[in-house]
Amino acid sequence: MKVLSFLSPLLRTPCTLPARLSSALVRATVLELAILAGHILIHPSGITPERRAATPVPAGPGQPGTGPAGPAARLADGATVRPPVVLLHGFIDNRSVFVLLRRSLARHGWRHLESLNYSPLTCDIRTAAELLGRHVEEICVRTGHREVDIVGHSLGGLIARYYVQRLGGDQRVRILVTLGTPHGGTSVAPRASAHPIVRQMRGGSDLIAELRRPAPGCRTRFVNFWSELDRVMVPVETARMDHPDLDVVNVRLTGIGHLALPVHPAVANGVREALESPESGGTSGSGTVSVA
Numbered sequence: 117m118k119v120l121s122f123l124s125p126l127l128r129t130p131c132t133l134p135a136r137l138s139s140a141l142v143r144a145t146v147l148e149l150a151i152l153a154g155h156i157l158i159h160p161s162g163i164t165p166e167r168r169a170a171t172p173v174p175a176g177p178g179q180p181g182t183g184p185a186g187p188a189a190r191l192a193d194g195a196t197v198r199p200p201v202v203l204l205h206g207f208i209d210n211r212s213v214f215v216l217l218r219r220s221l222a223r224h225g226w227r228h229l230e231s232l233n234y235s236p237l238t239c240d241i242r243t244a245a246e247l248l249g250r251h252v253e254e255i256c257v258r259t260g261h262r263e264v265d266i267v268g269h270s271l272g273g274l275i276a277r278y279y280v281q282r283l284g285g286d287q288r289v290r291i292l293v294t295l296g297t298p299h300g301g302t303s304v305a306p307r308a309s310a311h312p313i314v315r316q317m318r319g320g321s322d323l324i325a326e327l328r329r330p331a332p333g334c335r336t337r338f339v340n341f342w343s344e345l346d347r348v349m350v351p352v353e354t355a356r357m358d359h360p361d362l363d364v365v366n367v368r369l370t371g372i373g374h375l376a377l378p379v380h381p382a383v384a385n386g387v388r389e390a391l392e393s394p395e396s397g398g399t400s401g402s403g404t405v406s407v408a
Contacts, residue, residue, distance in 0.1 A: 140371055144345045148373040155213060155375070162212025166231055199263045199290055200228035200255050201391065204248065205378075206270030206296075207313070213269060213378050220384040221391075228259050234275070239312045241271075241323055245279035252279075252288050263290040265391050269378045270348070271317065273297030277338075281327060281362070286336040293390050294340045295377040300324065300354035304347075319354065331361040338362055339390040341383060343369040343376075365390075 201221060203214040211231035218229050232251055238244045252264055266289055268276040273294030279285035280292055298305075301319030309315050316323040342355035349355040357364050372380055 141345055144371060144373045144376070148375045151375045151379060158212045158215065159210065160212075162210035162215075162231075162233070165233055166211060197261075198226055198228070198391070199261050199265050200230055200259050201226055202248075202252065202255065202264050202266045202276075203229065203231045204266060204268040204272030204276055205231075205233070206272050207317075209269075214267075216379045216381075217267070217384050217387065220381070221388065224388055226391075228255075228261070230255055241275055241278055241313060241316050242282075244275045244313075245283055245285075248275055248279045249283055249285055249288075252285065256288060263288055265289070265291045265293070267293045267295070267387060268297060269295045270297055270374070271313070273340075274299070274317065277327065277357075278323070280336045281331050281334060286334045289336045291337045291339060291391060291393075293387055294338070294357065295383065295387075296342060296346050296349065296355055296374045297340065297357075298349055298354055299327070299340070299357040302348065302354050303350045328359070331359065334362055336363075337393075338364040339367065339393075340364060341367045341369055341377060341386060343372055343374070345370070345372060346374045346377075348374040 203211065203218060205211055205213050210233050214231050218231060221229055230251075232248070234244050234247065255264055256262060266276045266280075268274070273292075274297050276285075276289070276292055277294065277297070277299070280289050298317050301321060301324040302317055303319060305314045305317040307315070307318060315321060318324070338357055340355075340357040342349065342352070344352055346352055346355055356366050358366075367386060369377075369383070372383075377383055
């Protein structure tokens with residue numbers, strides 16, 4: 117029942133929405149329900165951790181994990197050596213949510229893709245972020261890369277942001293892409309929820325306040341996708357990422373909801389473009405993408 121109550125905003129159509137969004141909301145809701153049905157079917161396939169093969173990239177001088185000079189390095193056959201991409205799912209979910217995005221990235225040349233599961237029993241975002249940091253270190257040693265990119269959906273984006281911003285993860289994470297993440301906290305998360313991690317996602321939580329603190333010198337570039345029809349983000353603008361010390365590009369999507377973010381082809385195209393972008397020049401920006 118708690119899961120249903122958390123997802124119930126997907127099924128509600130608030131009368132306060134502008135008229136121009138009403139038909140789009142109906143289409144987005146139908147799409148959300150179709151995606152939910154499909155995800156329920158494939159969810160069991162993602163419960164167990166994925167099997168990882170050791171595929172190191174030849175390292176340069178120094179310790180493991182300091183191999184290629186950066187994302188523009190190339191193999192002997194001329195192929196671009198891209199940093200590993202770590203995919204981190206949202207609340208009450210698992211790695212199966214990234215099946216389509218992972219396939220899209222692999223089809224376009226990404227060789228190192230890691231889908232991580234964290235336990236639904238995890239009770240603290242800070243603890244989950246520490247665990248993510250250990251995974252990232254292991255990935256860097258195993259693949260020979262000194263940096264990774266991360267794509268996080270919903271809560272997964274918040275965990276990754278905490279790791280980058282508060283635990284020194286900016287030394288390892290080149291680009292963090294977040295999809296429908298409650299950067300400002302969401303009032304959909306019940307104040308009296310029995311699950312501590314849900315309470316941490318509320319706007320007034322200590323964790324959200326901690327992410328508002330200064331973060332001078334943070335090296336990671338952030339690309340944040342948020343949708344005006346995301347019914348899990350209340351108010352919807354809470355999914356925007358705004359911080360004076362961080363290099364952030366916010367991309368506003370129209371026409372899709374929360375569950376569609378990690379599976380929609382248009383979003384996959386945007387994620388690929390974000391990961392292929394050159395090193396950031398330290399400027400923030402924004403954009404709008406209309407998704408039919």
